[in-house]
Amino acid sequence: MSNFYDQFNNARNNQPNSKMLMEFNQKRNYIDTDNNVCFVEGPDDKRFYRFIKGNDKLHSIHKSDYIYSNKNSNESHGKRGVLLMYNYLYNKFSSYLDKCIFIVDHDYNGLVGYGVSNEKGITVTKNYAFENYFLEDSNIDKIFNYFNISNDIDNFKKILKKYIIDVGDFVRVKSTLTNNKQVHVSSIFSNNEIFTFNFNNSNIFNTNYMEKEITNMFDAIKKNSKAYDFYLVKAKDYMHSYRWIRGHDIYNFLYEYLKQIHNKDINNDDTYREIVKLLDVNINVRDGLGNILK
Numbered sequence: 001m002s003n004f005y006d007q008f009n010n011a012r013n014n015q016p017n018s019k020m021l022m023e024f025n026q027k028r029n030y031i032d033t034d035n036n037v038c039f040v041e042g043p044d045d046k047r048f049y050r051f052i053k054g055n056d057k058l059h060s061i062h063k064s065d066y067i068y069s070n071k072n073s074n075e076s077h078g079k080r081g082v083l084l085m086y087n088y089l090y091n092k093f094s095s096y097l098d099k100c101i102f103i104v105d106h107d108y109n110g111l112v113g114y115g116v117s118n119e120k121g122i123t124v125t126k127n128y129a130f131e132n133y134f135l136e137d138s139n140i141d142k143i144f145n146y147f148n149i150s151n152d153i154d155n156f157k158k159i160l161k162k163y164i165i166d167v168g169d170f171v172r173v174k175s176t177l178t179n180n181k182q183v184h185v186s187s188i189f190s191n192n193e194i195f196t197f198n199f200n201n202s203n204i205f206n207t208n209y210m211e212k213e214i215t216n217m218f219d220a221i222k223k224n225s226k227a228y229d230f231y232l233v234k235a236k237d238y239m240h241s242y243r244w245i246r247g248h249d250i251y252n253f254l255y256e257y258l259k260q261i262h263n264k265d266i267n268n269d270d271t272y273r274e275i276v277k278l279l280d281v282n283i284n285v286r287d288g289l290g291n292i293l294k
Contacts, residue, residue, distance in 0.1 A: 016088040017069040017081040024067060024085070031099040036287075037065045038101040039085055041078045047269075048130045049103060051276040055285050057101070057293040079104045083114045083122070086288065090117040097121060097288030105129040105247065108178040108238060120290030126282055129247025133281050134254055135160065136242070142278045143254075147264045156257060160242070163204065163253060168239040170194075170210050172231065173217040174246075175238040180227035185220045189213050195249045197256040 020039065027037055038061050040046050046066040049058050067085075069077035076084050086102045103123040104111075111119050125132070133139060137157070144153045177183055194209045221227045238244040258264040266272060285293045 015075075016085045017073065017075045017077055019070045019073065019075075020067050020081060020085050021088070024089075027065065028093075028096065031065075031096060035065065036061050036099050036101060037067055038103065039067050039082045040103050041082055041105060042068050042071060045103065045130060047272065048276055051273050052279065052281045052283075053277055054281070055294065058285060061101075079107065080114065083111070083116055086122060087115070087117045089288065090121070098291070100288040101285060101293070102288060103285070108175040108244070112179070113181065118288075118290065121286060121288040123283065123286050127243040127247070128245065130281075131247030131251035132243055132245070133279055134275075135250050136280065139279045142280075143258075143266070143275055146275055146278060147258065147262065149262050149264070152262070159199075159204070159257070160253070164240055164242055164245065166207065167210070167245055167249075169214050171238050171244055172235045173214055173221060175244065176221050176227055176231040176235045177217060179230055179234070180221075180224065183220050183224050183227045185217050187213065188216050191246060191249055195252060197253060197260075199257055199260045 024037065027035075031037055036057065038046075038049065038058065040049060046063070046068060050061070050063060050066065052058065069075065069081035071077045075081070082102055082104050089096060089100060101123065102121065104125070106125045106128055108128070110124055111122060116122060127133065134143065140157060140160075141150070141153060144150050144156065177185060189209045189212065193206075194213060195205050197205050218231075221231050242250055255266055258266050266275060287293055
């Protein structure tokens with residue numbers, strides 16, 4: 001009985017998101033021509049990937065053919081939703097995989113632990129998330145030049161460098177927990193509470209909140225030998241780089257700085273689109289079979 005129950009729950013929890021599946025079924029009749037569909041984690045991903053330069057295949061996909069899950073649903077969504085959809089098509093409709101693109105954020109664990117049927121068929125960001133591309137050194141230059149505030153580039157980079165150092169320990173414990181799912185922690189503060197930026201204050205964000213959360217997470221890590229070993233050895237690789245700060249947090253750092261210091265809104269739809277077109281985005285986009293697309 002227990003075995004049947006486990007199998008039933010496993011099957012139920014590994015079903016594709018119904019919104020994504022429904023949209024795919026509506027498009028199946030025409031994606032066997034020259035059209036493609038692209039599965040992404042959410043609407044922000046769609047807004048980004050539609051306009052990155054250097055990939056004609058992504059540009060040619062109509063905005064209605066970017067498919068993502070409804071995060072308000074109890075079903076699997078985001079990264080897991082995309083990967084479950086991939087496994088479903090791999091096992092049920094493999095003949096469509098060359099017309100489908102699946103893009104997910106690396107986060108701290110890439111594809112580890114998701115049971116992907118063919119990892120070569122998934123496009124994974126080089127950094128934590130797509131937002132981290134905005135903070136590459138050359139891309140910062142492009143953004144500040146776009147807004148005609150190039151005289152402030154060095155000052156911004158100096159403040160950014162300090163922020164990256166300040167969050168190093170936070171990133172270290174977060175990456176440890178992400179890669180050690182057996183450790184469970186109830187958060188005191190969310191990232192959105194911690195990383196509320198005020199660039200008119202010498203303390204740009206609430207380090208007190210962050211330090212309390214680090215202690216909270218680290219106490220749980222120390223109780224698990226496997227997690228603690230990861231913390232001591234592998235988690236160091238994620239520290240002190242813009243690449244491994246949560247994408248939303250580091251993009252919000254940039255957004256708030258431009259808004260508060262220069263009254264520039266990078267999130268304006270037209271502005272965002274034009275800036276994304278300028279960025280250098282180092283990512284090999286693949287179809288569901290693993291072929292690199294240009």
